[in-house]
Amino acid sequence: MSVYTCDIAVIGAGSGGIAAAVTAARHGLSVLLVEQADLIGGTAVRAGVHCWEMGAGGTGLPFDIYRRMNRLRGAVGIYSCGRHMSWYDPAREPYRFPGGERILDPGKRYVDTLQRHGAPGGQPTPEFVRRVWHGVPFEMEDYCSVLEEMLAETGRCEVVVGTGITDAMVQQGKIRSILLTNGSEVMATAYIDATADVCLCRVSGCVTLIGQDAQEAFGEPSAPERPNDNVNGVTLAYRVTRALASGVESLPTGIGHRCWWATHYPVASFNPYPRGDINVNMLPTMEGTEYLAMRSATAYQECRRRVLAHWHNLQSRYDEFRDFRMAWIAPSMGVRESYRTLCEHMLTEQDIRAGGGGRQYDDVIAIADHALDTHGRSTGRRLCSELEEPYGVPYRCLVPRGYRNLLVACRGAGFTSIAASSCRLSRTMMQLGQAAGTAAALARDHDVALPDVPPKELRRRLYRQYAQVDWPVSAELHAHLRDEGAP
Numbered sequence: 001m002s003v004y005t006c007d008i009a010v011i012g013a014g015s016g017g018i019a020a021a022v023t024a025a026r027h028g029l030s031v032l033l034v035e036q037a038d039l040i041g042g043t044a045v046r047a048g049v050h051c052w053e054m055g056a057g058g059t060g061l062p063f064d065i066y067r068r069m070n071r072l073r074g075a076v077g078i079y080s081c082g083r084h085m086s087w088y089d090p091a092r093e094p095y096r097f098p099g100g101e102r103i104l105d106p107g108k109r110y111v112d113t114l115q116r117h118g119a120p121g122g123q124p125t126p127e128f129v130r131r132v133w134h135g136v137p138f139e140m141e142d143y144c145s146v147l148e149e150m151l152a153e154t155g156r157c158e159v160v161v162g163t164g165i166t167d168a169m170v171q172q173g174k175i176r177s178i179l180l181t182n183g184s185e186v187m188a189t190a191y192i193d194a195t196a197d198v199c200l201c202r203v204s205g206c207v208t209l210i211g212q213d214a215q216e217a218f219g220e221p222s223a224p225e226r227p228n229d230n231v232n233g234v235t236l237a238y239r240v241t242r243a244l245a246s247g248v249e250s251l252p253t254g255i256g257h258r259c260w261w262a263t264h265y266p267v268a269s270f271n272p273y274p275r276g277d278i279n280v281n282m283l284p285t286m287e288g289t290e291y292l293a294m295r296s297a298t299a300y301q302e303c304r305r306r307v308l309a310h311w312h313n314l315q316s317r318y319d320e321f322r323d324f325r326m327a328w329i330a331p332s333m334g335v336r337e338s339y340r341t342l343c344e345h346m347l348t349e350q351d352i353r354a355g356g357g358g359r360q361y362d363d364v365i366a367i368a369d370h371a372l373d374t375h376g377r378s379t380g381r382r383l384c385s386e387l388e389e390p391y392g393v394p395y396r397c398l399v400p401r402g403y404r405n406l407l408v409a410c411r412g413a414g415f416t417s418i419a420a421s422s423c424r425l426s427r428t429m430m431q432l433g434q435a436a437g438t439a440a441a442l443a444r445d446h447d448v449a450l451p452d453v454p455p456k457e458l459r460r461r462l463y464r465q466y467a468q469v470d471w472p473v474s475a476e477l478h479a480h481l482r483d484e485g486a487p
């Protein structure tokens with residue numbers, strides 16, 4: 001059996017994991033990055049979530065990635081909203097499909113993508129959305145090559161792909177070693193779980209949660225009275241490209257025209273790729289509870305059938321799709337929510353609604369402002385609540401309760417189910433990863449365990465990396481954001 005020894009083992013190479021690995025290695029730690037899939041990038045790459053939605057906080061490492069992509073022709077763009085699904089009025093709008101459309105907007109800059117909150121009265125009007133909401137779509141191959149370049153550049157990060165974890169040896173709140181599916185053992189000083197589904201936390205015996213938390217658990221006003229298994233819906237994203245000739249692609253045999261919807265036709269969001277294709281993101285392809293009840297391979301096959309039926313239906317009903325053809329179906333499901341870890345602090349609906357721009361706790365390591373936002377009918381009453389100002393994510397949300405050398409830097413960190421419906425965007429996960437990597441370095445420098453990292457110093461170090469830990473954007477940060485890299 002081979003044994004890897006390193007300062008930090010980061011498990012999962014998605015948004016949070018890459019940020020954690022790059023940051024820890026930049027601080028001089030030796031890093032092992034373990035990824036179960038055969039390529040790095042996580043949901044952004046394998047599930048086709050090729051876009052950073054608008055939002056506060058995406059400055060530090062994400063801006064570095066953006067700048068590098070910006071040097072590659074056609075790798076990255078910025079979008080504005082064209083049509084929005086909530087503005088659909090058949091009597092007045094000159095379009096008919098049930099969805100929203102974003103369009104590339106060369107007039108916008110990265111700094112324009114850093115706000116979602118602030119719609120007057122919580123109601124995003126067309127004027128507000130067109131003026132304020134801008135996201136960052138990218139080409140996945142370029143994104144991957146930039147991530148590989150950043151990892152390699154550190155000279156201290158070994159990446160192992162195609163390998164998951166099977167077990168962990170834990171003693172007195174410390175992980176001593178972990179076992180990989182390739183038969184190797186990993187011995188690290190500290191570990192970062194960035195697997196999204198918190199696989200490392202689960203095999204290490206941390207308390208984890210899944211489904212909606214009851215009101216009495218965290219006192220959240222919008223929580224149900226009793227806990228239940230409901231989670232956000234899942235989406236299988238697909239990509240369409242310009243066709244040489246107009247037409248409707250035929251439906252493979254065995255797939256019904258309507259396939260799974262009865263009366264409720266799924267809406268979809270149509271996002272551009274920088275080089276011109278369109279990403280279709282159904283909201284959702286399958287209810288979260290239905291997904292959890294199936295084996296993942298079965299769910300994927302069922303969602304693939306639904307994608308083909310959805311596309312056929314769009315082309316049959318709306319002429320504007322007839323000039324496109326299906327180019328790609330994501331190889332992985334887009335899962336919005338699964339296990340979460342019980343951490344020293346659980347971010348709640350109250351924390352999010354209180355806003356505070358990062359001022360409400362002294363250990364805030366990231367800010368975010370995405371709406372409280374659930375997808376799918378099985379989550380019960382749909383929660384879609386825009387925020388007045390950004391909120392802060394405390395470092396303690398990364399520290400599993402009772403563990404000394406483990407951090408969580410992914411969507412399964414210390415969030416209640418309601419908080420997770422807001423705190424899950426890709427750039428926010430990168431902020432968590434950047435904070436986790438920085439905290440690991442600080443723990444080494446101060447010779448303390450991860451929960452005892454001094455929060456003031458952590459925030460100072462993050463700020464020096466241009467991570468946004470306060471709102472609004474400071475003058476210094478503004479100046480930094482001006483240099484977008486040569487297109």
Ligand SMILES: Cc1cc2nc3c(=O)[nH]c(=O)nc-3n(C[C@H](O)[C@H](O)[C@H](O)COP(=O)(O)OP(=O)(O)OC[C@H]3O[C@@H](n4cnc5c(N)ncnc54)[C@H](O)[C@@H]3O)c2cc1C
Pocket residue numbers: 011012013014015016017034035036037040041042043044047049051052053163164165194195196197199200234235237281333334335336409410411412424425426427429
């Ligand atoms: C359909 C959909 C649309 C979305 N739209 C947007 C959007 O427009 N903009 C936006 O910013 N965000 C969006 N999000 C949210 C965002 O994409 C995700 O929440 C975010 O990417 C999660 O990042 P992560 O680091 O937690 O996990 P991931 O990026 O999923 O990374 C986890 C990694 O861990 C690996 N892994 C899992 N288990 C193991 C194991 N046992 N061993 C080793 N490796 C393992 C996985 O293979 C994966 O590579 C969307 C999400 C979905 C599902």
